[in-house]
Amino acid sequence: xxxxxxxxxxxxxxxxxxxxxxxxxxxxxxxxxxxxxxxxxxxxxxxxxxxxxxxxxxxxxxxxxxxxxxxxxxxxxxxxxxxxxxxxxxxxxxxxxxxxxxxxxxxxxxxxxxxxxxxx
Amino acid sequence: xxxxxxxxxxxxxxxxxxxxxxxxxxxxxxxxxxxxxxxxxxxxxxxxxxxxxxxxxxxxxxxxxxxxxxxxxxxxxxxxxxxxxxxxxxxxxxxxxxxxxxxxxxxxxxxxxxxxxxxxxxxxxxxxxxxxxxxxxxxxxxxxxxxxxxxxxxxxxxxxxxxxxxxxxxxxxxxxxxxxxxxxxxxxxxxxxxxxxxxxxxxxxxxxxxxxxxxxxxxxxxxxxxxxxxxxxxxxxxxxxxxxxxxxxxxxxxxxxxxxxxxxxxxxxxxxxxxxxxxxxxxxxxxxxxxxxxxxxxxxxxxxxxxxxxxxxxxxxxxxxxxxxxxxxxxxxxxxxxxxxxxxxxxxxxxxxxxxxxxxxxxxxxxxxxxxxxxxxxxxxxxxxxxxxxxxxxxxxxxxxxxxxxxxxxxxxxxxxxxxxxxxxxxxxxxxxxxxxxxxxxxxxxxxxxxxxxxxxxxxxxxxxxxxxxxxxxxxxxxxxxxxxxxxxxxxxxxxxxxxxxxxxxxxxxxxxxxxxxxxxxxxxxxxxxxxxxxxxxxxxxxxxxxxxxxxxxxxxxxxxxxxxxxxxxxxxxxxxxx
Numbered sequence: 001x002x003x004x005x006x007x008x009x010x011x012x013x014x015x016x017x018x019x020x021x022x023x024x025x026x027x028x029x030x031x032x033x034x035x036x037x038x039x040x041x042x043x044x045x046x047x048x049x050x051x052x053x054x055x056x057x058x059x060x061x062x063x064x065x066x067x068x069x070x071x072x073x074x075x076x077x078x079x080x081x082x083x084x085x086x087x088x089x090x091x092x093x094x095x096x097x098x099x100x101x102x103x104x105x106x107x108x109x110x111x112x113x114x115x116x117x118x119x120x
Numbered sequence: 121x122x123x124x125x126x127x128x129x130x131x132x133x134x135x136x137x138x139x140x141x142x143x144x145x146x147x148x149x150x151x152x153x154x155x156x157x158x159x160x161x162x163x164x165x166x167x168x169x170x171x172x173x174x175x176x177x178x179x180x181x182x183x184x185x186x187x188x189x190x191x192x193x194x195x196x197x198x199x200x201x202x203x204x205x206x207x208x209x210x211x212x213x214x215x216x217x218x219x220x221x222x223x224x225x226x227x228x229x230x231x232x233x234x235x236x237x238x239x240x241x242x243x244x245x246x247x248x249x250x251x252x253x254x255x256x257x258x259x260x261x262x263x264x265x266x267x268x269x270x271x272x273x274x275x276x277x278x279x280x281x282x283x284x285x286x287x288x289x290x291x292x293x294x295x296x297x298x299x300x301x302x303x304x305x306x307x308x309x310x311x312x313x314x315x316x317x318x319x320x321x322x323x324x325x326x327x328x329x330x331x332x333x334x335x336x337x338x339x340x341x342x343x344x345x346x347x348x349x350x351x352x353x354x355x356x357x358x359x360x361x362x363x364x365x366x367x368x369x370x371x372x373x374x375x376x377x378x379x380x381x382x383x384x385x386x387x388x389x390x391x392x393x394x395x396x397x398x399x400x401x402x403x404x405x406x407x408x409x410x411x412x413x414x415x416x417x418x419x420x421x422x423x424x425x426x427x428x429x430x431x432x433x434x435x436x437x438x439x440x441x442x443x444x445x446x447x448x449x450x451x452x453x454x455x456x457x458x459x460x461x462x463x464x465x466x467x468x469x470x471x472x473x474x475x476x477x478x479x480x481x482x483x484x485x486x487x488x489x490x491x492x493x494x495x496x497x498x499x500x501x502x503x504x505x506x507x508x509x510x511x512x513x514x515x516x517x518x519x520x521x522x523x524x525x526x527x528x529x530x531x532x533x534x535x536x537x538x539x540x541x542x543x544x545x546x547x548x549x550x551x552x553x554x555x556x557x558x559x560x561x562x563x564x565x566x567x568x569x570x571x572x573x574x575x576x577x578x579x580x581x582x583x584x585x586x587x588x589x590x591x592x593x594x595x596x597x598x599x600x601x602x603x604x605x606x607x608x609x610x611x612x613x614x615x616x617x618x619x620x621x622x623x624x625x626x627x628x629x630x631x632x633x634x635x636x637x638x639x640x641x642x643x644x645x646x647x648x649x650x651x652x653x654x655x656x657x658x659x660x661x662x663x664x665x666x667x668x669x670x671x672x673x674x675x676x677x678x679x680x681x682x683x684x685x686x687x688x689x690x691x692x693x694x695x696x697x698x699x
Contacts, residue, residue, distance in 0.1 A: 006511060021305040066463045066498070067507055074515025077327045077522070084305040084322055 005062045005117070008108035009071070011101040012055045013079040018098040020048030021083055031091050047102070052076075054109060061117045126296060133292040134534065138555070140282040140289070141531045142562045147279055148527055149566055151264035151334075152520030155505060155513060156655070157257030158211040163655040164254040164577045164591075166637035167247050171213040171649035172206040172239045178437045179426035181205045184242035185217035186421065188235060189442075195219035196412030199230060201442040206239055207435040209458035210510070213651065215239050252582040255591045260573075265341065268592060273345070276382075280339065280346050287335045294328070297321055316536050320529040323522050330519040331526070337503035340496060343380025373493035379500060411444040414451055418442075419479040421453055428455045428472055442476060451476040460507035465500040510650075517658075528563045535559060556611045561603035564618030567666055569599030571625035574659070578636045612677050619670035626663030630656040 021027050023044035028036040036044075055075065060068035086094045153160060162168060175181075185203040189195050198219035206215040215237040221230035236245040267275035294300065304325060307318045324331070344351065355361040366378050408414075421442070429437055438458040445451040453474045462469055473482040489497075501507065505516045535556050542552055576594035580587045602621065606614035633656060634640035644653035 017305075024302070024305075026302070027305060063509075063512075064461055067461070067512070070463065070502065070505075070508075071512050071515065073329045074512060074519060077330065078515060078518055080305065081322070081326045081522070084307050084326075087305055088307045088309055 002062070004108055004111060005058060008105060008112055009055055009058045009062070009075050010079070011105035011108065012051045012058060013075045014083065015098060015101045015105050016048050016051040016055055017076065017079045017083040018048075018094055018101070019044045019051065021087065022095065022098065023048060027087060030087065031095050051105060054105065058109070058112070061112070126298070129292040130296040133289055133296045136285045136292070137289045137527075137530050138534050140285045141527055142558055143278065143282045144286055145524060145527045145531070145562050146267075146566060147264050147282065148520065148524045149570065150260045152517060152524060153570070154257065154261040154264055155508075155516045155520060156658075157261050159651050159655055160257030160260065161254065162211070162213070162652060163639075164256045164574070165251050166633075166639040167249050167251045167582075169214045169236050169245050169247075170639070170644065170647050170652065172215060173647065174240045175206050175208075175435065176239055177426070177434065178205055178429040179422040181215050181237075181239060182425045182440055183422050184237050184239070185215060185235075187242075188217045188237070188244060189219060190412065190415055192219075192235075194233065197221065197410045199223075199411070199444070201411060203440045205437055205439065207438070207458055209435070209438060210513070210651070212438060212458065213649065214245075249582060253588050254577060255573075255588040259588070259592055265338075268596070276342050276345055280342055283335055283338050284346075287332075287339070290324075290328075290331055290335060293324060297325070300325060313533075313536050316529060316533045320526065320533050323526045323529060327519040327522045327526075331523055333499070333502055334523070337499040340380055340499050341503070342382055345382075372490060374489040375493045375497070379493070379496040408444055408446040411442070414444050414476075415442075418451065418476045421476065424453055424474050424479055425455065432457060445477075450478075450482075452482065459509060463501045463507055464494065464497040465504060465506070466497060531555075531559045531563070553611075557607050557614070560606040560611065560614045560618055564615065564622050564666075565599045565602040565606065567662070568602045568618065568622040568625055569595045571622060571629060571659075572598030574629055575625065575632065578632050612673060612680070616670055616673040616677060619666050619673060623663045623665075623667035623670055626659045626666060629659040629663075 022031060023036070023041050025035060025041075028034075028041070028044075056068070056072050059072040059075070062068065063071050083094065086097070182203055182205065186201075189201045189203070195201065195217075199222045200220050202218045202220070204212060204214075204216045204218070206212055216234050217237060218232050218234040220232040223230040236247070237243070238245050265276060265279050266272040267279065270278075297303075300321075303318070303321055305322075307322050308314055311318075339346065351362060351365050355365045369378060370376065421440075425437065425440060436458050438456045441452075441454045441456070443452050443454070453476045454468075455472045455474075456468070457470045460469065471484075473484065474480065475482060505513070508516055535552065538552055542549065573591055573595040576591045580590050580594075584590070602618050606618050609617065630641055634642065639652060641653055641656050643649075644656070
């Protein structure tokens with residue numbers, strides 16, 4: 001299995017879960033100390049859904065349709081749990097990782113796209 | 121009757137969960153371990169060679185093993201020859217040649233012997249000691265649906281009943297969970313009951329699709345055991361009526377096997393014996409030449425292997441099987457791919473077959489199966505996850521572990537919720553006590569029993585006859601002993617001690633492994649045998665998690681002691697003042 005692909009689904013699944021989580025008033029306040037502006041909330045929500053789909057696209061490209069869905073669900077489970085744990089024990093890290101993961105996930109998407117998902 | 125729909129559902133969730141929780145915990149723990157059946161078995165047979173570092177192309181590897189099969193006197197009369205190629209794929213750590221003898225009368229399969237090969241020299245590996253017999257991962261796999269010590273038929277019904285109630289508990293749990301979206305990521309720590317509820321909710325929501333899938337599909341495996349009257353009421357009660365149903369079903373679904381007849385998922389028993397009988401009869405009348413002699417007529421098989429590797433890509437072949445000509449069928453060469461590309465449970469999917477004499481490809485029968493069959497075999501396939509590569513396999517393991525945690529937190533939650541109320545009214549009733557103790561005995565006790573299973577594998581002499589059974593006995597003996605202990609101690613002390621003991625048992629396993637075998641972490645990590653190393657690493661991880669739980673209990677115990685001490689002191693001071 002391709003390491004770049006694995007990296008891509010991990011980062012993009014994290015972006016999806018973290019953005020969706022932080023778009024909720026409760027968690028946004030927990031991390032940033034203020035209520036989210038409507039614009040930010042929208043932005044986080046859209047990013048969350050977008051990267052959720054991006055993750056699915058990675059999974060289907062890497063594992064075909066049927067197995068791809070299974071990998072997608074499993075990866076999201078892992079990342080939902082990881083994000084929830086970070087939110088409880090390392091709140092600041094959630095946003096730091098989110099800013100780091102967005103460009104990394106996007107970059108790996110571009111790399112995978114240009115290489116046509118071939119592992120060699 | 122409860123006031124609202126949600127309250128009724130909560131009630132149902134609480135009580136179904138409690139009643140079947142302990143059995144389900146066992147099923148989930150052993151079931152989760154079953155996602156690593158082959159890896160566990162390999163860990164339990166430390167005599168087997170490590171991952172081959174050098175992996176030549178498929179044809180070269182095949183040649184090495186094929187020459188052995190052709191020249192060894194023991195393999196000449198075999199019913200089939202199999203060459204497992206070394207690759208990165210699961211359970212393909214070493215090149216091996218194996219041959220299966222004809223079955224004894226009354227047996228379904230003959231004994232198989234395996235010779236491991238060195239991929240660099242092409243010579244058989246001289247094992248320092250014979251590979252030990254072990255109950256391995258398969259025993260755990262079997263236990264998760266057939267339990268142990270009781271007849272399989274009864275066990276399957278018990279597990280099935282629990283599974284049905286589990287499905288009820290999952291669905292009612294979703295209804296009972298008021299803020300399933302709002303609390304999707306919420307865990308509030310150190311808030312007593314609130315934290316337990318958060319943990320249970322979070323764990324339950326996180327792998328919800330997996331739980332639904334695993335519970336529902338689990339019921340499909342023994343479909344006909346759970347609905348024994350469904351077929352007889354329509355087709356009649358005689359065995360031949362049942363067979364009529366099976367053959368009708370197979371024609372309509374376009375499948376060679378009937379789903380829902382149990383773990384093996386083979387064809388109906390009747391059909392199988394019939395086939396066996398037929399081959400036996402014909403086998404006597406026209407005795408086919410032994411495989412060793414037939415092989416003289418074979419075409420250049422390694423060319424076929426090379427050609428297939430060209431087609432599939434390097435490292436994509438799992439195994440090559442050769443069967444002799446018999447019953448009017450030509451001798452065959454079958455090449456099986458290393459990775460599955462379907463979630464369906466379909467043995468032999470993607471396998472290429474060739475006539476071993478003429479090298480002609482034998483076309484697979486067209487896979488025109490009915491939608492119901494696709495659905496059924498997909499559910500069973502999803503349950504077993506045999507198609508999972510290493511990443512997906514880890515995800516399956518994580519989901520399974522979350523399932524264990526869901527059941528464990530649910531069971532504990534039941535007691536935490538009722539504890540203050542009981543303490544206030546002063547009646548600490550027997551039922552509550554029993555649940556508390558059963559929780560310790562099951563959750564911590566089974567963890568310890570599982571560790572003991574692996575300890576037994578290393579400590580029981582490798583050449584002891586019937587050692588497999590003793591490995592399994594060790595699991596239950598250790599579990600039983602710890603259960604007895606936890607029943608005789610106050611609940612929190614029992615939790616602390618049992619969890620500590622289980623943690624220590626898991627943490628020391630890699631050490632025991634290092635002391636008793638050559639397959640310890642120092643070796644496996646050095647030789648990059650990740651599959652074998654990961655078993656030891658998971659033991660350490662489980663030990664750490666159990667240890668963390670033990671520390672938590674200890675803290676809680678310290679707090680309670682402290683509280684009682686302060687309360688007692690103030691009480692003494694107060695009474696002194698009164699005096």
